[in-house]
Amino acid sequence: xxxxxxxxxxxxxxxxxxxxxxxxxxxxxxxxxxxxxxxxxxxxxxxxxxxxxxxxxxxxxxxxxxxxxxxxxxxxxxxxxxxxxxxxxxxxxxxxxxxxxxxxxxxxxxxxxxxxxxxxxxxxxxxxxxxxxxxxxxxxxxxxxxxxxxxxxxxxxxxxxxxxxxxxxxxxxxxxxxxxxxxxxxxxxxxxxxxxxxxxxxxxxxxxxxxxxxxxxxxxxxxxxxxxxxxxxxxxxxxxxxxxxxxxxxxxxxxxxxxxxxxxxxxxxxxxxxxxxxxxxxxxxxxxxxxxxxxxxxxxxxxxxxxxxxxxx
Amino acid sequence: xxxxxxxxxxxxxxxxxxxxxxxxxxxxxxxxxxxxxxxxxxxxxxxxxxxxxxxxxxxxxxxxxxxxxxxxxxxxxxxxxxxxxxxxxxxxxxxxxxxxxxxxxxxxxxxxxxxxxxxxxxxxxxxxxxxxxxxxxxxxxxxxxxxxxxxxxxxxxxxxxxxxxxxxxxxxxxxxxxxxxxxxxxxxxxxxxxxxxxxxxxxxxxxxxxxxxxxxxxxxxxxxxxxxxxxxxxxxxxxxxxxxxxxxxxxxxxxxxxxxxxxxxxxxxxxxxxxxxxxxxxxxxxxxxxxxxxxxxxxxxxxxxxxxxxxxxxxxxxxxxxxxxxxxxxxxxxxxxxxxxxxxxxxxxxxxxxxxxxxxxxxxxxxxxx
Numbered sequence: 001x002x003x004x005x006x007x008x009x010x011x012x013x014x015x016x017x018x019x020x021x022x023x024x025x026x027x028x029x030x031x032x033x034x035x036x037x038x039x040x041x042x043x044x045x046x047x048x049x050x051x052x053x054x055x056x057x058x059x060x061x062x063x064x065x066x067x068x069x070x071x072x073x074x075x076x077x078x079x080x081x082x083x084x085x086x087x088x089x090x091x092x093x094x095x096x097x098x099x100x101x102x103x104x105x106x107x108x109x110x111x112x113x114x115x116x117x118x119x120x121x122x123x124x125x126x127x128x129x130x131x132x133x134x135x136x137x138x139x140x141x142x143x144x145x146x147x148x149x150x151x152x153x154x155x156x157x158x159x160x161x162x163x164x165x166x167x168x169x170x171x172x173x174x175x176x177x178x179x180x181x182x183x184x185x186x187x188x189x190x191x192x193x194x195x196x197x198x199x200x201x202x203x204x205x206x207x208x209x210x211x212x213x214x215x216x217x218x219x220x221x222x223x224x225x226x227x228x229x230x231x232x233x234x235x236x237x238x239x240x241x242x243x244x245x246x247x248x249x250x251x252x253x254x255x256x257x258x259x260x261x262x263x264x265x266x267x268x269x270x271x272x273x274x275x276x277x278x279x280x281x282x283x284x285x286x287x288x289x290x291x292x293x294x295x296x297x298x299x300x301x302x303x304x305x306x307x308x309x310x311x312x313x
Numbered sequence: 314x315x316x317x318x319x320x321x322x323x324x325x326x327x328x329x330x331x332x333x334x335x336x337x338x339x340x341x342x343x344x345x346x347x348x349x350x351x352x353x354x355x356x357x358x359x360x361x362x363x364x365x366x367x368x369x370x371x372x373x374x375x376x377x378x379x380x381x382x383x384x385x386x387x388x389x390x391x392x393x394x395x396x397x398x399x400x401x402x403x404x405x406x407x408x409x410x411x412x413x414x415x416x417x418x419x420x421x422x423x424x425x426x427x428x429x430x431x432x433x434x435x436x437x438x439x440x441x442x443x444x445x446x447x448x449x450x451x452x453x454x455x456x457x458x459x460x461x462x463x464x465x466x467x468x469x470x471x472x473x474x475x476x477x478x479x480x481x482x483x484x485x486x487x488x489x490x491x492x493x494x495x496x497x498x499x500x501x502x503x504x505x506x507x508x509x510x511x512x513x514x515x516x517x518x519x520x521x522x523x524x525x526x527x528x529x530x531x532x533x534x535x536x537x538x539x540x541x542x543x544x545x546x547x548x549x550x551x552x553x554x555x556x557x558x559x560x561x562x563x564x565x566x567x568x569x570x571x572x573x574x575x576x577x578x579x580x581x582x583x584x585x586x587x588x589x590x591x592x593x594x595x596x597x598x599x600x601x602x603x604x605x606x607x608x609x610x611x612x613x614x615x616x617x618x619x620x621x622x623x624x625x626x627x628x629x630x631x632x633x634x635x636x637x638x639x640x641x642x643x644x645x646x647x648x649x650x651x652x653x654x655x656x657x658x659x660x661x662x663x664x665x666x667x668x669x670x671x672x673x674x675x676x677x678x679x680x681x682x683x
Contacts, residue, residue: 009472010414010443013414013443013472014414014443045469045470215404217394235345236345238326240406241405241406241407243402243405245403274397293546295409295410295546297412
């Protein structure tokens with residue numbers, strides 16, 4: 001079970017509020033009944049009556065609903081998939097109920113952002129981003145690559161796939177102009193960006209209109225130089241609290257508002273000349289990895305926010 | 314030799330993770346769980362020159378080569394960073410606050426038939442005080458497999474609890490064939506130690522450990538040794554503000570009496586009592602005795618990594634007395650058994666209030682002799 005959620009729950013309890021956790025993979029989860037007035041649910045451990053005005057925190061609830069939208073249009077599925085999709089829709093009904101009648105932190109239906117949309121919105125707000133192109137053609141890629149020493153590749157989704165029984169994680173890659181001849185003439189369109197040599201990168205978690213930033217010194221390590229998620233567990237990258245300049249902080253928060261996000265994790269890069277480049281936003285923001293090393297106690301802040309929603313503040 | 318630019322700043326990542334003792338200092342690399350020993354001079358150098366221009370720093374010293382080497386060492390190990398003025402403004406130190414949602418963080422319970430009959434009362438306490446971790450211990454009594462299953466079942470749905478550990482005596486019924494299926498079913502269970510076993514074995518996936526060592530009472534506790542150091546952020550932050558052993562601990566002995574620590578003789582109440590009348594002030598008596606207040610420990614560079622003990626101390630009449638089972642002398646930076654070790658009594662005197670006063674001459678002569 002996600003330890004961050006456990007910690008947030010403990011904080012909610014310590015503030016004298018009851019809390020129930022619904023795990024989506026709980027085999028005993030059941031919606032006993034649902035009306036416009038209330039919802040009665042049951043989990044493995046307890047049952048609970050949810051009333052109008054209760055507070056919901058949709059932690060990672062959206063990640064799954066995105067996953068199965070493709071299958072929904074299939075006319076013929078086996079009985080297992082059918083049952084699964086039925087349950088899926090009932091689950092979505094509960095989310096819609098929460099959004100309509102409850103007070104919510106995070107809207108799982110807004111979690112599905114498109115990288116290009118985010119980049120353009122960021123640019124509109126005057127946030128600096130690396131030069132980019134979206135293309136599926138080698139010819140276009142070549143003429144873009146001519147302008148820069150190195151190109152960063154970026155895929156749209158953050159899923160992983162299985163190849164020869166091994167999970168393949170797709171991270172940001174680095175492409176040299178000389179390698180482009182190996183690229184097919186036409187391929188599935190993706191975003192390419194000018195590769196920025198970084199001094200360090202930032203992970204900034206947004207909560208209640210405040211940004212909690214962490215600098216990650218990943219440049220010294222060959223393993224993490226291009227993508228910090230290529231973790232070095234033996235010798236973890238040095239991480240430290242960081243205060244973004246206020247003007248940029250404001251713009252980032254505006255961007256989150258434009259995208260309809262209550263909480264999110266922003267990836268930013270600082271180059272050797274102290275220029276700041278926005279890379280992307282992760283709407284289902286993991287904040288444990290920012291909160292713990294920087295001692296931000298974000299789990300407590302989330303709990304306090306949920307309680308203030310419950311109190312109608 | 315590396316050359317530095319005029320706009321290069323020397324930025325120590327977090328000077329508050331540099332802790333100085335009497336004889337030497339240490340950098341607490343909490344992220345990597347490493348303690349890097351340094352000379353006290355380096356500690357003062359970093360403190361003094363943090364966020365200054367490197368060329369200005371170097372110009373202050375005659376032995377420039379040494380200064381550069383020192384800076385390179387700190388940068389290579391990522392204790393410091395060479396950056397711009399903008400970096401110096403925006404990289405912030407970690408805030409030193411310790412916050413936990415629970416009123417009680419851990420409980421140790423002496424398992425007995427009385428406890429077994431009153432598990433639901435203990436569960437009530439776990440839920441009420443948001444206890445995060447609970448450990449059941451037994452010294453000479455045999456615990457049946459059924460009882461273990463019963464404990465795991467009882468505590469399975471406590472919201473705050475995320476660790477149930479056991480330290481029980483070996484019995485043929487507690488063989489791995491019987492235990493592993495039980496432990497696999499319950500993701501909560503953390504460490505399962507079986508002492509007085511005829512063999513040593515560790516089964517990693519269920520964290521089941523058989524040891525031959527016999528544990529006959531709780532008085533085995535309180536040792537201070539290199540093996541018992543904790544290098545993590547949570548421990549560090551807590552130890553700066555609170556007692557690193559007793560803060561937010563509540564223990565229950567085999568008869569149901571509540572104590573701060575099982576090795577203490579003083580009982581504070583009973584699990585069957587109404588907790589409204591519980592003497593919290595007595596339970597919290599030692600919670601605020603942090604290492605910075607304790608004799609000798611306050612001069613020790615290990616003080617935010619070392620578990621304190623208020624039970625076995627050198628002079629029991631002094632609440633700030635040094636733990637008696639400590640094997641380290643911070644005035645000469647040596648562990649017992651190391652060449653040149655002398656007990657702290659040979660490095661100073663205790664005054665009439667039991668306070669330790671180090672004596673520079675004695676310390677020096679003990680080191681010269683060595």
